[in-house]
Amino acid sequence: MTDFQSLGLSKTLLKAVEDEGYTTPTPVQQLSIPPLLDGRDVLGVAQTGTGKTAAFALPVLQIMERRRTQGKRYIRALILSPTRELAAQIDERFDAYSKNMDIRHRVIFGGVKQNPQVRALNKGLDILVATPGRLLDLIGQGFVDLSNVEFFVLDEADRMLDMGFIRDIEKVLKLLPKKRQNLLFSATMPKSIAKLAGSFLNKAVMVDVSPKEMTVDRIEQKIMFLRKADKRRLLVQLIKEQKVERGIVFTRTKHGANRLVKQLGQSNLSAAAIHGNKSQGARTRALAGFKDGSVPILVATDIASRGIDVEGITHVFNYDLPNEPESYVHRIGRTARAGRSGIAYAFCDDSESGYLVGIQQLIGQEIPVDSQHEFHFIGAIPKPGQKPGKVKDSSGTKKRPRNSKSNNNSRGQNQRRPRRDSNNNQGSRGGNRNNNNRNNNNNNSNSNHRRGSNGSNRNRNEN
Numbered sequence: 001m002t003d004f005q006s007l008g009l010s011k012t013l014l015k016a017v018e019d020e021g022y023t024t025p026t027p028v029q030q031l032s033i034p035p036l037l038d039g040r041d042v043l044g045v046a047q048t049g050t051g052k053t054a055a056f057a058l059p060v061l062q063i064m065e066r067r068r069t070q071g072k073r074y075i076r077a078l079i080l081s082p083t084r085e086l087a088a089q090i091d092e093r094f095d096a097y098s099k100n101m102d103i104r105h106r107v108i109f110g111g112v113k114q115n116p117q118v119r120a121l122n123k124g125l126d127i128l129v130a131t132p133g134r135l136l137d138l139i140g141q142g143f144v145d146l147s148n149v150e151f152f153v154l155d156e157a158d159r160m161l162d163m164g165f166i167r168d169i170e171k172v173l174k175l176l177p178k179k180r181q182n183l184l185f186s187a188t189m190p191k192s193i194a195k196l197a198g199s200f201l202n203k204a205v206m207v208d209v210s211p212k213e214m215t216v217d218r219i220e221q222k223i224m225f226l227r228k229a230d231k232r233r234l235l236v237q238l239i240k241e242q243k244v245e246r247g248i249v250f251t252r253t254k255h256g257a258n259r260l261v262k263q264l265g266q267s268n269l270s271a272a273a274i275h276g277n278k279s280q281g282a283r284t285r286a287l288a289g290f291k292d293g294s295v296p297i298l299v300a301t302d303i304a305s306r307g308i309d310v311e312g313i314t315h316v317f318n319y320d321l322p323n324e325p326e327s328y329v330h331r332i333g334r335t336a337r338a339g340r341s342g343i344a345y346a347f348c349d350d351s352e353s354g355y356l357v358g359i360q361q362l363i364g365q366e367i368p369v370d371s372q373h374e375f376h377f378i379g380a381i382p383k384p385g386q387k388p389g390k391v392k393d394s395s396g397t398k399k400r401p402r403n404s405k406s407n408n409n410s411r412g413q414n415q416r417r418p419r420r421d422s423n424n425n426q427g428s429r430g431g432n433r434n435n436n437n438r439n440n441n442n443n444n445s446n447s448n449h450r451r452g453s454n455g456s457n458r459n460r461n462e463n
Ligand code: AMP
Pocket: 021, 022, 023, 024, 025, 026, 029, 047, 048, 049, 050, 051, 052, 053, 054, 309
């Protein structure tokens, strides 16, 4: 069995790893650390939760220690992360691993005052962990010099692209010196990521630890067909019946998350929301309450939940089905961590059946249907041959179809048949998100005016 020593790590780092209680390197660590210590670029396909932070942080720290510099500190390693939570977690890991070293690191992200960040930058840093928006803001104001960067890490690259950060990444890349070591981590490897990787990685070693079946097998999954208007009641019923002590509920929009927290409160269920419009303080408090068990239910949007690594989540509720099939896999992977089992419920209303088709195609299986609940609604079941993607109500109204309870086996006679919206089959990744966020851009950092008009700022308020 490989141990940390055989990977070539220094005594200082071995001690740090031991203090963290790690005994065996995870697969991504086993495969990434040796080539990184050799100075190679690495392209890693790995999700959060696989130990990928240590996979890049340990070798970066070791090489930095090997090549110590004199005089004022300058940024030698830049780690870009799509979300504040992930950035904060990465910085916290650097703190743990470098505690016996003379290394100064700092995380910067939007949504909080910039002054403390500027002070830290002025004092001099060795390692900077950042989200793209705030980084470019501070670069624009002349507070960040990237001209001496030796290591560039792009984390969760797929999510970066989903969030419309490609232009920001390109801008940052232009500011980096040519000679440097690069790492790119991504949970998935679509063509767009392969293209991005090809644009700046140099003869990279490919490390793929993506779980082939994802964690899907250990997770009991259920799909429940119902009307949108009944979702809340079913959720309350399930949480109460199953006495959920640690569950995460996913909504598609931030507004939906807020509303649901209120509604759960009205049913005497304590919940907290976590999404990009919440202040950093509120996000941290929500997570802390969830971790210590005082808040049993966390209501989250996909992007804000990325990178959240909380042990012991027993239930995942897909209150809204995600419009990106990959998000379903990420969501349900929040449960059944560390060999435990978990249950993932998915609520599907008649506007979401196309999303379900996409999800089932991606995971290569049909999710078992639970129709034994009082809200079962056959009008939400995908039609034979239905294509993946968004379903549009033909009338555009949300009127409840009459006489459409589940005991009616001639589906659709009295129901409006959902019609596919062919325009949305492919473009839905960015397009739908954009819509969801269109009204929510008022808390963006003040750098929005810098962004082009091509949508490159979409979703950046999640950052
Ligand atoms: P990451 O994928 O980097 O977010 O790491 C997920 C979690 O795994 C973090 O809580 C790490 O502290 C933990 N971790 C990382 N490497 C190891 C290891 N070799 N053994 C045990 N836990 C680890």
